[in-house]
Amino acid sequence: MKNDMLKNILIWAAVALVLMSVFNHFGGNTQNTNTRLDYSQFIDQVREGQISRVNIEGPTIRGVYNNGEAFTTYNPGDPGLMGDLLQNRVTVSSQPPEKQSLLLQIFISWFPMLLLIALWIFFMRSMGGGLGGKGGPMSFGKSKARMLSEDQVKVNFNDVAGADEAKEEVAELVDFLRDPTKYQNLGGQIPRGVLMVGPPGTGKTLLAKAIAGEAKVPFFTISGSDFVEMFVGVGASRVRDMFEQAKAHAPCIIFIDEIDAVGRSRGVGMGGGNDEREQTLNQMLVEMDGFEGHEGIIVIAATNRPDVLDPALLRPGRFDRQVTVGLPDVRGREQILKVHMRKVPVAEDVKPALIARGTPGFSGADLANLVNEAALFAARLGDRMVTQGHFEKAKDKILMGVERRSMVMSEAEKRLTAYHEAGHAIIGYLVPEHDPVYKVSIIPRGRALGVTMYLPEEDSWSYSKRKLESQLSSLYGGRIAEEIIFGSDAVTTGASNDIERATKLARSMVMKWGLSDKLGPLLYEEEEQHGFLGSSSRTTSVSDETAKLIDAEVRRVIDENYKRSERILTEHRDKLDIMAEALMQYETIDAQQIKNIMEGRDPGKPADWTESDLATPSNDSKEGDDSVEAKLDDTFDTSADQDPSAEGHPKHS
Incomplete structure (x- = not known):
C-alpha cells in the first residue's frame, strides 16, 4: 500500500516537472528582477547622463542607473554604441560570449520533448509492458500463456483425490520429465x-x-479462447510464440484449458468455418508435429466436449493419449472431502464417509463448495469448529436451495403442499428399487414450494426397468395426493415439473433404452433442428405409423404407473394424512420420522428440531404460479442422449 502511494507521488511529481519545463521553455521567464528597457530609451538616458555603468554580453546589455536601479536591454547592432557610452562617461565592462556545442544546444532545446516521450513510455510500460512487451500495443502476436516456474507450482499428487485411474495414466509423464533418458535408451x-x-x-x-x-x-x-482474436493470423502468431517460449524452457508442460474453443472441427456448422480460428488450429497442428519427443515438451489439454474436436488434433503424434477424469465415486468423494477439510477446523463428529454417501454425483468443485458453505454456516453462527450439522445444512442448501422463510403462504396452500410432498414420499418409500426418502420439507426453497429428497444408498451406473417405473410412479405421487384429498377440480400447477420429467423419462424408455415390448430394443432417434437466432425444435425421424405406436406405448407406460400410484395412496390414506399433519407441525421431517409413520408409529420430532425452526413470515408477498415445484429426486437427465447413470447429482431439477 505504501509502495503504491509512493509510486503515485513520484509519477505526479514527474508530470509536474515536465509541465513546468515545457512552460518555462516555450513561455519564457516572465518574472525578471531587472527592468526591461527599449534601446531608444537606453540611448536617450545615456546622453542625459542617467546611467552609471553597463555590462555587455554579446547583444545583451545589463546596466545600472545612478540611483542603483538595474535594467536590461539589447543592442540591435548599433556601431556607435561604444562612442556614446564613452563620451558620456559610462563605465563599460564586458564578458566573452559562452560557447556551447551544437549537440548541447540541440539537447537543451529538445529536452522538454524528450522528457515527454520518456514519461509516455513509462506509462505505457506500467499499463501493458511497453510497446512490444506482454500486453503492450505491439504485442498482438505475442503469446498470452502465463508461465509458472518449478518453484511456483505447489500442487502435487497428494492434492488430487478421487481420480486414481487418471493419476496412474499420467504418472509416467512425471517419470519421463524427471529422467527422459530412461525411455530414450529403449x-x-x-x-x-x-x-x-x-x-x-x-x-x-x-x-x-x-x-x-x-x-x-x-x-x-x-x-483456448486466448488464441483467437478479431484479426486473422494473430492466433497463429501466438501459437508460434508460445511454442518458442516452451522450447526455451524445456523440459516443460503446456496446458491449454477449454481447447474446444480453438480446436473445433474445421468446416462444420452454419456459415462454414472461421478463418482466424481455423488458421490458429492449423498452426497448432503444425507446431505439435514440429517438435520431437526428446525436446521434453508435453502438451496437456482439457475439454468437456471431445466430440466437437477436429480429428486431426486427436490422431497419434499430436494428442496421443486421452485421459478420462470422471465424477468421483463414494470413496473418491470421501478422499476429496478430506483434502478440502484440511483448510477448515472440523469437529470430531464430522464423518466424511457419511457426507460422501449423501452427495452422489458431486464433482470435486461441488465438494469444495460444500466445505466452504459449511464453514460459512459455522462462521455465521459464531462457532469455532465446523460440525456435522453445519455440513448437513450446507448440503441441504446446495441440493434443495436456500430456505425462503420470509415467503408468506396461506394455510390452505401450505396444507396442499404438505399433501403433495407426502404423496411423493409415500410412493417413493413403497415402490421397489426406489432410492430411500431422505427428507421432506414444505419450506419454500428456490422456486419450489416444497421438496422431497431421495438419497441413494450407493452410486448407480445403470438403471433397471423396475427402477425407472418406480421413478415414474413417485413423480405422479404429488398430483394424485392432491386429487384424492381435494378433488380433481383442486389439482394445482405444482405438478407441472413432475409431468414434464415423467414424460421425458417414459419417452426415453420407449425410444432410446429399448424397454418397450412392442417396439423392441431399437433406437428411434430424435433429430434437433436449429432455426433462426438459435431456436431449436425436435423432430422424430420415424414413419407416421411408428410415431403413433411410440405415442401409444408412452401413454401406456405412464398410465400403468399413474394407476399404481393411485392404488398405493388410496390404500395408505391414513399414512398420507399423518405425514401431512407432521409436515404442517414441523415443516421438515427426516428419514426416521417417515419410517415411523410408514410402520404405524408416532412420527416424533426431527432429530435437530427446535421451536425456532418454524417459519416466521415477514411480509405479505405471495408466490404465483411461476413457483412450480422442482423436487430433487431426478438423479439423471432423461433428455440427454446417454445412459442415465452418466448424469450429475440430484441438485439438477
Whole structure:
C-alpha cells in the first residue's frame, strides 16, 4: 500500500516537472528582477547622463542607473554604441560570449520533448509492458500463456483425490520429465499430447498442475479462447510464440484449458468455418508435429466436449493419449472431502464417509463448495469448529436451495403442499428399487414450494426397468395426493415439473433404452433442428405409423404407473394424512420420522428440531404460479442422449 502511494507521488511529481519545463521553455521567464528597457530609451538616458555603468554580453546589455536601479536591454547592432557610452562617461565592462556545442544546444532545446516521450513510455510500460512487451500495443502476436516456474507450482499428487485411474495414466509423464533418458535408451517416446476429458469441476486443471509440481518443471497455462482474436493470423502468431517460449524452457508442460474453443472441427456448422480460428488450429497442428519427443515438451489439454474436436488434433503424434477424469465415486468423494477439510477446523463428529454417501454425483468443485458453505454456516453462527450439522445444512442448501422463510403462504396452500410432498414420499418409500426418502420439507426453497429428497444408498451406473417405473410412479405421487384429498377440480400447477420429467423419462424408455415390448430394443432417434437466432425444435425421424405406436406405448407406460400410484395412496390414506399433519407441525421431517409413520408409529420430532425452526413470515408477498415445484429426486437427465447413470447429482431439477 505504501509502495503504491509512493509510486503515485513520484509519477505526479514527474508530470509536474515536465509541465513546468515545457512552460518555462516555450513561455519564457516572465518574472525578471531587472527592468526591461527599449534601446531608444537606453540611448536617450545615456546622453542625459542617467546611467552609471553597463555590462555587455554579446547583444545583451545589463546596466545600472545612478540611483542603483538595474535594467536590461539589447543592442540591435548599433556601431556607435561604444562612442556614446564613452563620451558620456559610462563605465563599460564586458564578458566573452559562452560557447556551447551544437549537440548541447540541440539537447537543451529538445529536452522538454524528450522528457515527454520518456514519461509516455513509462506509462505505457506500467499499463501493458511497453510497446512490444506482454500486453503492450505491439504485442498482438505475442503469446498470452502465463508461465509458472518449478518453484511456483505447489500442487502435487497428494492434492488430487478421487481420480486414481487418471493419476496412474499420467504418472509416467512425471517419470519421463524427471529422467527422459530412461525411455530414450529403449527407443520409447513419451506422448506429445495428453487430452483430459471429463465433466466440469472434476479436477482436470488441478491434475495438470500436479504433473508439473511432481516433475518440478515450468508450467505454461493458457485458455483456448486466448488464441483467437478479431484479426486473422494473430492466433497463429501466438501459437508460434508460445511454442518458442516452451522450447526455451524445456523440459516443460503446456496446458491449454477449454481447447474446444480453438480446436473445433474445421468446416462444420452454419456459415462454414472461421478463418482466424481455423488458421490458429492449423498452426497448432503444425507446431505439435514440429517438435520431437526428446525436446521434453508435453502438451496437456482439457475439454468437456471431445466430440466437437477436429480429428486431426486427436490422431497419434499430436494428442496421443486421452485421459478420462470422471465424477468421483463414494470413496473418491470421501478422499476429496478430506483434502478440502484440511483448510477448515472440523469437529470430531464430522464423518466424511457419511457426507460422501449423501452427495452422489458431486464433482470435486461441488465438494469444495460444500466445505466452504459449511464453514460459512459455522462462521455465521459464531462457532469455532465446523460440525456435522453445519455440513448437513450446507448440503441441504446446495441440493434443495436456500430456505425462503420470509415467503408468506396461506394455510390452505401450505396444507396442499404438505399433501403433495407426502404423496411423493409415500410412493417413493413403497415402490421397489426406489432410492430411500431422505427428507421432506414444505419450506419454500428456490422456486419450489416444497421438496422431497431421495438419497441413494450407493452410486448407480445403470438403471433397471423396475427402477425407472418406480421413478415414474413417485413423480405422479404429488398430483394424485392432491386429487384424492381435494378433488380433481383442486389439482394445482405444482405438478407441472413432475409431468414434464415423467414424460421425458417414459419417452426415453420407449425410444432410446429399448424397454418397450412392442417396439423392441431399437433406437428411434430424435433429430434437433436449429432455426433462426438459435431456436431449436425436435423432430422424430420415424414413419407416421411408428410415431403413433411410440405415442401409444408412452401413454401406456405412464398410465400403468399413474394407476399404481393411485392404488398405493388410496390404500395408505391414513399414512398420507399423518405425514401431512407432521409436515404442517414441523415443516421438515427426516428419514426416521417417515419410517415411523410408514410402520404405524408416532412420527416424533426431527432429530435437530427446535421451536425456532418454524417459519416466521415477514411480509405479505405471495408466490404465483411461476413457483412450480422442482423436487430433487431426478438423479439423471432423461433428455440427454446417454445412459442415465452418466448424469450429475440430484441438485439438477
